[in-house]
Amino acid sequence: xxxxxxxxxxxxxxxxxxxxxxxxxxAEVTGLYQATVPVDSREDQKQRVxxxxxxxxxxxxxxxxxxxxATQPEIQAALRSPQSYAESWAYQTRPDxxxxxxxxxxxxNYYQAGIQRLLDNAxxxxxxxxxxxxxxxxxxxxxxxxKLLSDPGAGTGLxxxxxxxxxxxxxxxxGHVPLWDLEDQTALTQDQLWMLDEAxxxxxxxxxxxxxxxxxxxxxxxxxxxxxxxxxxFRDHVHETEVLEASLDDFLKATTTMVTKELADNYAVxxxxxxxxxxxxxxxxxxxxxxxxxxxxxxxxxxxxxxxxGITEVHVREARADTLxxxxxxxxxxxxxxxxxxxDHKLQAVAKPATEAGNSQLHYRWQxx
Numbered sequence: 410x411x412x413x414x415x416x417x418x419x420x421x422x423x424x425x426x427x428x429x430x431x432x433x434x435x436a437e438v439t440g441l442y443q444a445t446v447p448v449d450s451r452e453d454q455k456q457r458v459x460x461x462x463x464x465x466x467x468x469x470x471x472x473x474x475x476x477x478x479a480t481q482p483e484i485q486a487a488l489r490s491p492q493s494y495a496e497s498w499a500y501q502t503r504p505d506x507x508x509x510x511x512x513x514x515x516x517x518n519y520y521q522a523g524i525q526r527l528l529d530n531a532x533x534x535x536x537x538x539x540x541x542x543x544x545x546x547x548x549x550x551x552x553x554x555x556k557l558l559s560d561p562g563a564g565t566g567l568x569x570x571x572x573x574x575x576x577x578x579x580x581x582x583x584g585h586v587p588l589w590d591l592e593d594q595t596a597l598t599q600d601q602l603w604m605l606d607e608a609x610x611x612x613x614x615x616x617x618x619x620x621x622x623x624x625x626x627x628x629x630x631x632x633x634x635x636x637x638x639x640x641x642x643f644r645d646h647v648h649e650t651e652v653l654e655a656s657l658d659d660f661l662k663a664t665t666t667m668v669t670k671e672l673a674d675n676y677a678v679x680x681x682x683x684x685x686x687x688x689x690x691x692x693x694x695x696x697x698x699x700x701x702x703x704x705x706x707x708x709x710x711x712x713x714x715x716x717x718x719g720i721t722e723v724h725v726r727e728a729r730a731d732t733l734x735x736x737x738x739x740x741x742x743x744x745x746x747x748x749x750x751x752x753d754h755k756l757q758a759v760a761k762p763a764t765e766a767g768n769s770q771l772h773y774r775w776q777x778x
Contacts, residue, residue: 436583436752438538441471442519447512451500457515461491461498464517468524471581474536474673476666483531494527496520506575525680534677534745537718539753541676542583543621543641543668544614545573548602550628556599559625560589569627572657576665582672587617602626605640607647620644623668630654639664643671676752678719678745693768694737694746695726698756700775701733710775713755719746743769 444464448456465488469478478484487494498517505512528535547559549566559566570586577584587593597606597613605624614622622642629635637660638651650667652660701710707728714735715723722738739746743762750756756773763770 436540436542438471438540438581438583441538441581442468442521442524444468444517444519445514446517448500448515449513451513457498458492460515461495461517462488464515465491465494465519465524467579468519469528471579472524472535473528473533474580474669474677475533476670478533481531481533483527484533487527494519494523506571529680532679534673534679535718536581536673536677537749538581539749540581540583541621541672541752542585542619543623543672544617544619545570545584545586545623545625546597546602546610546613547573547586547625547627548599552629552631556603558589558599558602559586561586562589569657569661573625573661573665576658576661580665580669582665582669584623585617585619587613592616605638607640607642610640610642621668621672623664625664627657627660635660637664639667641668641671643675646671676745676748678742678749679740680719681721681740694739694743695768695770696735696737697732697770697772698735698775699732699759699773700777701728701731702777706775706777707733709777717746718749743771747771 444467446460446464446467448460450456466479469484470476479488496518498515500513500515502511502513504510525535545559547566547569548556549559549569550556557565559570561567561570574584576582593613596616597609601609602624603626605626610622610624620643624640624642625637626639627635627637632654633656634654635657636653637655638649639660641648641664648667648671650663652663655663696714698710698714701707710733711723711725714720714737719742720737720739722736724736725733726736727734747762750771750773751758755776757776758772759774760772763772
């Protein structure tokens with residue numbers, strides 16, 4: 410397997426979010442503190458503890474986007490006593506998503522506060538639950554040499570899309586597939602997608618207004634394995650991963666790992682500034698929000714600002730006409746805060762971030778519902 414990073418063309422930031430197979434909407438990823446692990450017995454306590462460990466590791470990967478999370482010393486220590494982080498669990502028998510065979514599984518809920526405190530003490534940033542959606546273009550060559558677009562509407566590539574969805578869910582990575590209507594097929598031909606033509610992919614994707622784009626070329630071998638190449642386009646970066654012979658799941662795991670790392674590196678924030686700070690933790694951040702009309706808006710805006718990941722202190726500094734001004738402690742993570750506000754759509758930027766007297770200033774308008 411090879412992985413490389415190359416430069417691409419700049420792309421304007423405009424993210425729309427949603428869920429796999431559905432129309433675009435806000436990508437509020439749920440179940441980040443939950444895991445389901447297959448087991449053989451309801452009575453085996455040692456197996457239950459192993460399941461707690463596996464489930465906790467899965468949760469930590471979803472929360473951070475880091476596949477290597479278990480190699481961190483603080484995390485390794487916590488994984489030796491995972492039961493202390495398990496809030497509740499229940500055994501269920503349900504069909505496997507791939508084989509449809511009935512299997513025993515344990516559903517585990519983990520303490521949100523405890524997991525966040527663990528990551529905070531380890532200085533590991535957390536990826537908030539509002540996440541950019543990735544637009545997925547996939548083309549498959551089957552064992553007969555036929556090239557097919559992965560199009561749920563046409564019933565093609567469903568197995569591969571389902572396998573990709575399973576991997577995306579494990580990483581807390583929301584995705585969306587194109588319509589593959591006449592406009593898509595005109596903008597991006599089969600030959601262009603097969604060649605993973607970056608310019609054509611960007612052009613065809615412009616109607617969807619996503620900035621996280623994933624193009625996948627897959628060759629199914631008679632052996633049951635695949636050859637594949639994935640290209641992730643994100644702003645002015647292009648990341649690639651390629652396999653010459655591997656299982657479908659292994660290839661798609663490598664693909665989702667690549668995408669998750671890029672997005673998490675950009676959007677993850679420290680819960681507080683206990684460890685791993687940048688030296689700017691005491692910097693004052695002023696956030697002005699206009700369009701606050703009445704007590705309902707006031708309460709909604711205050712609750713929203715207080716709920717932002719990475720904000721440890723919130724004070725209302727001024728309330729004048731329809732504008733609220735807050736002073737915040739963002740732990741020096743101004744860029745990450747701006748990035749996450751951009752994909753949430755609840756605040757619309759009125760002006761570019763500015764700095765005055767050493768303090769960062771942000772100016773937004775409240776998008777009341």
